[in-house]
Amino acid sequence: MDIVDPARRSRMMAGIRSKDTRPEMTVRSAAHALGYRFRIHRADLPGRPDLVFPGRRMVIFVHGCYWHRHEGCPYATTPKSNTEFWLEKFEKNVARDRKAMSELVELGWDPLVIWECETRDAKVLKERIASHLGPTRG
Template identity: 50%
Template sequence: MAVLDQGSKPFAKSARAGKQIDNAESGRQIRLLTKFTQPVYTRFKDKNQDTMADIVDELTRSRMMSGIRGKNTKPELALRRALHARGFRFRLHSSVVPGRPDLVLPKYHAVVFVHGCFWHRHEGCRYTTSPSTRPEFWQAKFAANIARDSTVRRDLLEAGWRVATIWECALRKPERVSEAVSTLQKWLLGSEDEIEIGGEA
């Protein structure tokens, strides 16, 4: 009996330790699952526009927004692959061209901007939502983006460049990428100074 009693203590400790490890591992998995499945925004519609109710604090939102890429985005990469496949060659984010366009095609004296619908305010687009928190801050930021885009476009046209703007919504699906590139190709081979290509509203 003495031998059995002595052996039961470490066995009990081992069982408790194993249970604690299992609980800790389950907690870690739940936290990871929550982290990657929790939506960034909860959307709801009012009478005038699609707004977003923020579910994170301002500091977290600021950190998340600052991490969004300004170049080499997925829509831009999709456009570049499709254009290259059709034989077009271009420069990327040239610092010698006003506004550092996403693509510069010297042969056609044309530049291409791939604009995010949210940040550059694609009018009438379903992705042009407005955060419900700090509305004055966001409106000022959006207004500054629109003014800068307008100034850059004017400077480019005055310098003799042709300007194409392709909205993110036109590059979200493979079939839309193909349609957008076909439209862009016709424009590049033509003589019009400007073109704007959007997708679903």
């Protein structure tokens, strides 16, 4: 049983942003500090990647552990109420992510997923970004 009424739950869920989230802003800040320049949320690419590095043909997705089901992560919990609905929703999210990744690869792009929980350690985050993108140009 949910601890809040359906109307309040609906308002709460509607308030969850899909762009410019704190983890995404952390990744953008780290990439910029490392000297990388990028575009954001290119709608013409599958999955609408969070960061796009056109000259490198690389993209970064910043996935929330809960919504995108980071395997083995303590933040990827499943609600105790309306479980069937949530499991189906999460399954669709993961399938959509998988499809976007394979389409990007087919188009010649190199995708990277950074999980929300991985944004907590700035040093590790910067190393992960630099490892994927290679040396900065300039």
